[in-house]
Amino acid sequence: MAQPGGPVKAAFNNVIKLNAYADNWCMVYLNGKLAGVDQIEFLPHNVLAINVLPTYPMTIAVLAKDNADPKTGLEYGTQIGDAGFILKLSDGTVTSSAWKAKSFFTGPLNSSIASPKVRYTPIPANWFAPGFDDSTWESATEYTASRVNPDGDYSSYDFSGAKFIWTSDLNLDNTVIFRYTAPKPANYVKTWTADGDIDITNVVNEARLAPPPAPALFQVNSEGVAAGYVLRVRGAQQLVEQFAGSSIELGPGTDQVYLVLYGGNLPAVISATATIGGVAAEVAYAGALTPANGVAQFNLAIPRTLAGTGLAEVVVTVNGKNSNSVYVSIQ
Numbered sequence: 378m379a380q381p382g383g384p385v386k387a388a389f390n391n392v393i394k395l396n397a398y399a400d401n402w403c404m405v406y407l408n409g410k411l412a413g414v415d416q417i418e419f420l421p422h423n424v425l426a427i428n429v430l431p432t433y434p435m436t437i438a439v440l441a442k443d444n445a446d447p448k449t450g451l452e453y454g455t456q457i458g459d460a461g462f463i464l465k466l467s468d469g470t471v472t473s474s475a476w477k478a479k480s481f482f483t484g485p486l487n488s489s490i491a492s493p494k495v496r497y498t499p500i501p502a503n504w505f506a507p508g509f510d511d512s513t514w515e516s517a518t519e520y521t522a523s524r525v526n527p528d529g530d531y532s533s534y535d536f537s538g539a540k541f542i543w544t545s546d547l548n549l550d551n552t553v554i555f556r557y558t559a560p561k562p563a564n565y566v567k568t569w570t571a572d573g574d575i576d577i578t579n580v581v582n583e584a585r586l587a588p589p590p591a592p593a594l595f596q597v598n599s600e601g602v603a604a605g606y607v608l609r610v611r612g613a614q615q616l617v618e619q620f621a622g623s624s625i626e627l628g629p630g631t632d633q634v635y636l637v638l639y640g641g642n643l644p645a646v647i648s649a650t651a652t653i654g655g656v657a658a659e660v661a662y663a664g665a666l667t668p669a670n671g672v673a674q675f676n677l678a679i680p681r682t683l684a685g686t687g688l689a690e691v692v693v694t695v696n697g698k699n700s701n702s703v704y705v706s707i708q
């Protein structure tokens with residue numbers, strides 16, 4: 378029993394159930410923290426069921442993948458597979474068109490099976506964070522259960538009242554992120570006051586789950602194109618520009634142009650240097666994202682001497698260890 382005036386610990390009856398079903402795979406973040414990952418990389422139909430100690434408002438962010446070859450978007454060689462996602466929390470929160478959706482891997486473009494091409498959009502940092510701006514994303518599209526055709530144990534879990542959702546293209550959009558912030562349910566009263574003392578925000582590095590210590594730079598595709606964006610400081614303005622699939626323009630000499638890159642496997646940063654196209658580039662920032670999730674960000678000032686370089690190799694060096702090489706193109 379709690380002492381009068383002392384901390385009140387959460388009990389098991391404070392826990393709610395989360396059921397998620399993805400055709401074919403998903404991972405779920407709640408309020409910026411990884412809450413659950415489908416353990417099975419590929420099963421045609423599977424349910425992820427987890428216990429949740431809720432905190433409201435609750436930002437739910439889901440990355441879902443359809444079964445699709447990363448190079449062609451096809452499955453089983455020559456087929457275009459369809460997708461679908463549904464989620465319900467026992468507090469009554471359900472998937473619907475009130476959720477946001479965005480595709481980051483689409484293909485085969487124009488449904489061309491004979492000559493399959495795919496399109497990738499870099500997944501933004503902190504897509505899972507409560508404060509992430511998804512205001513420009515499309516609303517999720519609802520699909521009937523008969524269209525998605527869920528199978529297996531699906532019917533033994535409670536999804537009543539929830540809608541199947543995806544983007545507007547159930548066939549070609551293969552990696553989709555959904556976001557929704559659930560308000561505090563009416564009449565909900567939080568009865569516990571002790572949030573605990575455990576800190577698991579850095580458990581990946583702490584438990585040596587990822588192979589440190591070389592920093593890893595994320596890439597958009599198998600050709601090594603860097604994952605990130607360009608931040609252009611022009612007077613009092615800060616302009617964000619995408620560079621995947623295009624060249625970076627350095628612009629007028631008064632612009633300060635930064636390459637913002639994402640990566641992982643970042644140890645505690647004691648020293649950080651970088652080269653772009655073999656030229657030393659100032660590291661304006663090297664560190665973890667907030668909330669911490671094992672993803673690192675590197676802000677590199679692009680030297681103006683690189684104008685006209687074309688394809689340029691980027692390497693960061695943290696505590697004396699070189700990262701893999703990624704590539705950008707500079708006009």
Ligand SMILES: [Ca+2]
Binds near residue numbers: 444445450
């Ligand atoms: Ca598909």
Ligand SMILES: [Ca+2]
Binds near residue numbers: 400401443458460
């Ligand atoms: Ca599928």
